Structure formats: structure tokens, C-alpha cells
Amino acid sequence: MHPLSRAVPLAAALLALAACGSEGDGAGRLCTLIGTDPGVSLVIPDGSRAASASLRVCWDGTCQEPRIELGPTSKTVSTGCDGDGPDAVCGASASPDGGKRAFARIEGLPKAPVRVTLKLRDAEGRTFVDERLDVTPKATFPNGRHCPEGAPQVGLTVANGRVTAR
Incomplete structure (x- = not known):
């Protein structure tokens, strides 16, 4: 040959x-084939009181109520370096920081205004946050802005009993 x-x-x-x-x-x-799920992310920096959450997302006469599982958030903690030189090996570990987080997949989520209702409950089942807000999900760019956009998402943060979009 x-x-x-x-x-x-x-x-x-x-x-x-x-x-x-x-x-x-x-x-x-x-541009890779990596993608993003359409949905709502939730962060509760002080999640000590939150035992469960429920979410309702509505637009154009349709609503979805996905299941939400709260998980712990963490911060990065340095474990030090084995030297000072440019070839030194450094490490880090994750340490729980008392927060909670979740992601709810919302099929068909538009890049248009939606109404979100979020409820947080404590360990006894008592609701301590019950808020409704109008938000607009934005396109994500998992490969960077030079590649095609991914699915729309919106982020919610709960702090001091108030829900804000980010």
C-alpha cells in the first residue's frame, strides 16, 4: 500500500x-456537544432551617411542579502546597458551609417571563418562605459565547427570607 x-x-x-x-x-x-438542562437553580446560603422545598413554574397557561431535592453547598479550603516553586503541588478540599442548593429541570422553559412560586419548609413541615416572583430565564453558554447557546435557566437565591433572581 x-x-x-x-x-x-x-x-x-x-x-x-x-x-x-x-x-x-x-x-x-x-464547540463540544456539551449542553445544559433548562431549569431553575436554587441557592440558600444559610440553609440550616430549610428541610424541603417546592417550586411551581408557570407560563402561557402551563405550569410545572418539579421535584426538588436540597443538597449541601460547600466552600473550597486550601490544604496547602508542598513548596514555593512554580512546580509546587497544591491541594484543596470541599468543606460544608451550611448552605443548601438544588436544580429543578423545567422542560420547555422559555426565554420569556415566567412566574415562579417557591416554598421552603422547616423540619416540622412549617412553611417559612412562600414567595411568587416573575423572572425571565436566560440562555446559557456551556462552551462560551463563541459557541451556540444552551437551554435557558434562571437562578434563585434565598437570603433573609427573601427570594431574588440572579
């Missing part, structure tokens, strides 16, 4: 691969 018989198809494949990442304003950058 002639050496070029393998090189030509390989070169063509590499050229095609390079062309995939060079469209539009992202010339020369590859």
Missing part, C-alpha cells in the same frame, strides 16, 4: 474536524 493512501484520508478528516470549530465569530475554537 502506498504511504499516501493513508495520509490523504487522514488529512481530509483533520481538515473537516478543524472546519467544524471555525464557523462564525468562534473561528478556530471547537
Whole structure:
């Protein structure tokens, strides 16, 4: 077999691969197939009181009430370095910080105003946050702004008994 018989198809494949990442304003950058889920993220910096949450998201006459599972948030804590030089190895660990977080997948979530109702309950089942707000989900860009946009999302933060969009 002639050496070029393998090189030509390989070169063509590499050229095609390079062309995939060079469209539009992202010339020369590859865009992966990674995506994002449409939905609502929730962060409760002081989550000590929150035992459960419920969410209702409505738009254009349709509503969804996804199941929400609160999980702990954490902060990064340095475990130090094994030296001061440029080749020093440094480490870090995650440490719980008392917050809670969740993500609720909302199928068909638009990039248009939606009404969100969030309720937080304590360990005895008593509601201590019951707030409704109008928010507009925004497109996400999991590969950066030079690549196609992902699904829309909106983030909510609960602090001092108030819910705000971020």
C-alpha cells in the first residue's frame, strides 16, 4: 500500500474536524456537544432551617411542579502546597458551609417571563418562605459565547427570607 493512501484520508478528516470549530465569530475554537438542562437553580446560603422545598413554574397557561431535592453547598479550603516553586503541588478540599442548593429541570422553559412560586419548609413541615416572583430565564453558554447557546435557566437565591433572581 502506498504511504499516501493513508495520509490523504487522514488529512481530509483533520481538515473537516478543524472546519467544524471555525464557523462564525468562534473561528478556530471547537464547540463540544456539551449542553445544559433548562431549569431553575436554587441557592440558600444559610440553609440550616430549610428541610424541603417546592417550586411551581408557570407560563402561557402551563405550569410545572418539579421535584426538588436540597443538597449541601460547600466552600473550597486550601490544604496547602508542598513548596514555593512554580512546580509546587497544591491541594484543596470541599468543606460544608451550611448552605443548601438544588436544580429543578423545567422542560420547555422559555426565554420569556415566567412566574415562579417557591416554598421552603422547616423540619416540622412549617412553611417559612412562600414567595411568587416573575423572572425571565436566560440562555446559557456551556462552551462560551463563541459557541451556540444552551437551554435557558434562571437562578434563585434565598437570603433573609427573601427570594431574588440572579
